[in-house]
Amino acid sequence: xxxxxxxxxxxxxxxxxxxxxxxxxxxxxxxxxxxxxxxxxxxxxxxxxxxxxxxxxxxxxxxxxxxxxxxxxxxxxxxxxxxxxxxxxxxxxxxxxxxxxxxxxxxxxxxxxxxxxxxxxxxxxxxxxxxxxxxxxxxxxxxxxxxxxxxxxxxxxxxxxxxxxxxxxxxxxxxxxxxxxxxxxxxxxxxxxxxxxxxxxxxxxxxxxxxxxxxxxxxxxxxxxxxxxxxxxxxxxxxxxxxxxxxxxxxxxxxxxxxxxxxxxxxxxxxxxxxxxxxxxxxxxxx
Numbered sequence: 299x300x301x302x303x304x305x306x307x308x309x310x311x312x313x314x315x316x317x318x319x320x321x322x323x324x325x326x327x328x329x330x331x332x333x334x335x336x337x338x339x340x341x342x343x344x345x346x347x348x349x350x351x352x353x354x355x356x357x358x359x360x361x362x363x364x365x366x367x368x369x370x371x372x373x374x375x376x377x378x379x380x381x382x383x384x385x386x387x388x389x390x391x392x393x394x395x396x397x398x399x400x401x402x403x404x405x406x407x408x409x410x411x412x413x414x415x416x417x418x419x420x421x422x423x424x425x426x427x428x429x430x431x432x433x434x435x436x437x438x439x440x441x442x443x444x445x446x447x448x449x450x451x452x453x454x455x456x457x458x459x460x461x462x463x464x465x466x467x468x469x470x471x472x473x474x475x476x477x478x479x480x481x482x483x484x485x486x487x488x489x490x491x492x493x494x495x496x497x498x499x500x501x502x503x504x505x506x507x508x509x510x511x512x513x514x515x516x517x518x519x520x521x522x523x524x525x526x527x528x529x530x531x532x533x534x535x536x537x538x539x540x541x542x543x544x545x546x547x548x549x550x551x552x553x554x555x556x557x558x559x560x561x562x563x564x565x566x567x568x569x570x571x572x573x574x575x576x577x578x579x580x581x582x583x584x585x
Contacts, residue, residue, distance in 0.1 A: 315355025348417030
C-alpha cells in the first residue's frame, strides 16, 4: 500500500513525528520490486523503517519515501538444527522464542532487543555481552533497481552498534546461526536476560530504548548520572529515573523537546567529563 502524508508518529515508539511525503508498505517482494522500479527511482530521499524502536522522527516529518516491510516479511522458519531464516520484519523477541522452541542456543539475548532483525543487522543490536555479529550467517537484500543481492558473514564488517552494510539496500531476510542446545538451559538463559531487563530498564512508557552508545570506559547512563543530568526536562521530555540512558515522552512532548534534551545532555556530559556521547537512536527528517 502507498500512503501520502502518512503520520509517522504511529510508527515510532516515542509516538512522535510529522508526516512522510510517501509511505510505502509492500506486501511481498514483487510489490517492492515494482515500486522501486516505477515510483522510487525519482526520489533520492528514502528511509527504510524497521520496528521504529530506535527512531525519532522530527516534527516537520520526512520529505521523501519511508518504506516499511509488511507482514509477509516476518516469516520465520527452521533450516537445520542450528540455523533459522527470518524475514527482515521479524521481531527479535519472536526469533528468540522460535529458537527456544527448536532447541537452538545463542539467540536468547534477542528476547531483550525491542526491534526487528533487519534493523538489527545495520546497527549490530546487542545486550549483555552478545550482539548480532555473533549469530549472523547470511542475508538477502534488494537494491534500488529491484535486484537481489546475497551477503555472507565475511561480506559485512560489524562493530559496536554498527556495521558497514550499505545503507541504500533493503534487507529482505536473514539467516542466523546458533548451536544445538537443551530447552531447559535455553529457557533459563532467556528468562535470566528478561529478568535483568525488567529490573534495570523502564517499561510501558514512550521511549526508544538506549539513547546514547556506551563509551570504551563508561556506560552512557553512568556519564549522564555523573554529569547530574538525571532530573533534566525540556517540555514534555524527560529522562527515566530507572535508567538514565532512556529518554521519555511523558505524553505531551514534541520531537523537538526530545532532541533539545538530547543536545543538552551531550553538552553537559562533555563539559563535566570531556567525553562526547554518540547517538544510538536515529533522528530522521528535516529540522
